[in-house]
Amino acid sequence: MGASDFANLPHIGEAVRRKEDYRFLTGAGNYTDDVTMAAQSHAIFVRSPHAHATIKSVDIAEASKMPGVVGIFSGKDIEGKMGGLPCGWLINNPDGTPMKEPLHPILAIKKVRYVGDHVAMVVAETVEQAKNAAEAVVVDYEVHTPLVSVADAAKKQSGVTIHDEAPDNQCYKWTLGDKAGVDAAFANAAHVTKLDLVNNRLIPNPIEPRVAIGNYSRATEEYVLYVSNQNPHVERLLMTAFVLGLPEHKVRVIAPDVGGGFGSKIYLYAEDVCLTWAAKQLNRSIKWTGERSECFLSDAHGRDHVSHAEMAMDAQGKFLAMRVHTDANLGAYLSTFSTAIPTILYATLLAGQYATPQIYVEVDAWFTNTAPVDAYRGAGRPEATYLLERLVSRCAWEMNLGQDEIRRRNFISSFPYQTPVALQYDTGDFPALLNRANELAEVAGFAARKAESEKNGKLRGLGYSCYIEACGLAPSNVAGALGARAGLFEAGEVRVHPTGSVTVFTGSHSHGQGHETTFAQLVAARLGIPVENVDIVHGDTGRVPFGMGTYGSRSLSVGGTAIMKALDKIETKAKKIAAHLMEASDADIEFANGEFTVKGTDKKIPFGQVALTAYVPHNYPLDKLEPGLNETAFYDPTNFTYPAGAYVCEVEIDKSTGEVKIDRFTAVDDFGTIINPMIVEGQVHGGIVQGIGQALMENCVYDNETGQLLTGSFMDYAMPRAADFPNFKLDTLSTPCTHNPIGSKGCGEAGAIGSPPAVINAVLDALAPLGVKEFDMPASPHRVWEAMQKGATTPTQQPQTPSLAASTQGRPAA
Known part of the structure; x- marks a missing residue:
């Protein structure tokens, strides 16, 4: 069964209410x-x-x-x-x-x-x-004396040795790409844009x-x-x-x-x-x-990168080459996946949605006297997207192009596409995502809204972010070649009971993603049975055959495909049982909508009858088949999956206080085949909130002199709340993944990946008339106010050249 066939089955694409929510909402959860x-x-x-x-x-x-x-x-x-x-x-x-x-x-x-x-x-x-x-x-x-700052660690002048095994506190240096080719492209470039930025450290804080x-x-x-x-x-x-x-x-x-994980x-x-x-x-x-x-x-913290990035362009703003150097903070010890975050899951995504011919990346990873740093929602992909999308917007401003126009000029236009940083994208339609985002965000009316804000003494800005992420964290052979010390497959067992109900044992784990509903929809669609007749078991090594867990938006595309492969085996065996019951060849048996039929006849029997026969084998081909209807499958993908999206953020800033208000936020994503749109919408909402949280308020801070955590409680570490956001405008477009039978790509991390650069690009756009050219997260009121005061001493005339596309936003001066 191909992805297009699967997408047309009953239950697929239905907004089924989550089965697990009743027990959670009534206090009956078992934590x-x-x-x-x-x-x-x-x-x-x-x-x-x-x-x-x-x-x-x-x-x-x-x-x-x-x-x-x-x-x-x-x-x-x-x-x-x-x-x-x-x-x-x-x-x-x-x-x-x-x-x-x-x-x-x-x-x-x-x-x-x-x-x-x-x-x-x-x-x-x-x-x-x-x-x-x-x-x-x-x-x-x-x-x-402690060593706290990754920037200080990179200077190698602290005189502090954290581990005797690493006298200079460096864990590794890692490179990717063709340095000579990149240097040559830069030497011949018409314009080079440079950017220094910090990706601030975060504390995950799941509710449990x-x-x-x-x-x-x-x-x-x-x-x-x-x-x-x-x-x-x-x-x-x-x-x-x-x-x-x-x-x-x-x-x-x-x-x-x-109760939530987010990687931690x-x-x-x-x-x-x-x-x-x-x-x-x-x-x-x-x-x-x-x-x-x-x-x-x-708990393991997230992010904490200090980076320098450069983009070489021709005179029309076409990207020729990019080079990046990142210093990554690993904390005091190596956590489970910490070393992969600033390398395999970060540098390989720096191509983004753009056909940049050459990319070269250097990553230096350092030990510091801070809590270990590891994956946090998105795990390397948000860091890559933030750097790239900040850089692309800076390129647009320096080339006097609209933020959307420079992206259009550089989008990848044909697939499959081999990036210069190892990954090969199988499918996508990036212009369509941006077009739909512009439409939903009503970008054409931005100039009027900006003028109205100015009348009210406020600043308004528009920011873009076009992300792509690699999800699934597989295949195992590729991961192994890149340094993984474990396989990254997934396992699923489907156990059909005598009455035709089903229990699924999955190696994926749910901590808020709604697996008990989504996986049940998947099984119900394949077997033609009610969703309520499917139970999902996870999280117990004593009951589940094996599994690699849930992270990297891999549950449906990897865990779900393992279940699909087990269902393939179930269907094959069930057809043989049905063929025996209807006195036909199993090659002539068709299965659809919960019924087995003989081609060219009106003979048919329901799935439940076959299930009962498997366990009460009075009329059964015992010479050919064992009783029972229970199958297990393992699935190791042939490639990552590649969700993508276009996000547009519109902010309004109070000049007197520096407070940033998200006035509009639009997200258009490509997740491939969607099983339950309501669950997807919830995942996107949560991701966007976490990403905006990083962009506007969250910031983990250690004292440089003592190494004490200064943001050690919610008194000092701000978390986003519902009142901080408008209603998000969301939409999805689908180009199904080509290498799994479901066609799914993953949705759990997208919002946290795409939103931070969209917000900060909007903030910079709003602050452009005051001469503010650079700004690092978080854009909290006092930080924005300080930037405005410094920028106001040398105000910059805002370019007025119209964008070549729909947007007419202001642009910080080059």
């Missing part, structure tokens, strides 16, 4: 913190108050005597007994030498390297007893903090870890194979309902291993529930 084990005790972690210090001693004498305490562990208890937390992606330097990979112990050994680093774990009968005992643990530190429960049975020598995690099979693999050295079949990882719950964290290991040491279940302050300190 990790809702789980209570027999003989359960509680853990509290003693965390470092210093960013960089030597541990001289850990005194637990008084704490051990306190009421309810059953165990206290520190670095000396694990030293030499287990491995460190592994990094799942190996990056090589240009000379072929591997990156530096210092030990990441589950409890600090001899040294702490960021505020929040794990020093000791206290286990007691109650949370209150554990907290009291944790306060009684006395740690003697010798405090050292991380939680874990470790359990061990002496009777069976089996471990069970309940954890709030996006990929339990990967968690189990990393913990057993790399850290604890346990037989994988003796460890079960269960991730029940998960992909990883194997120290707490998870500590609880699993200590459960055997103490022979009791141990539970840890993270508090919001711990989320700020120790």
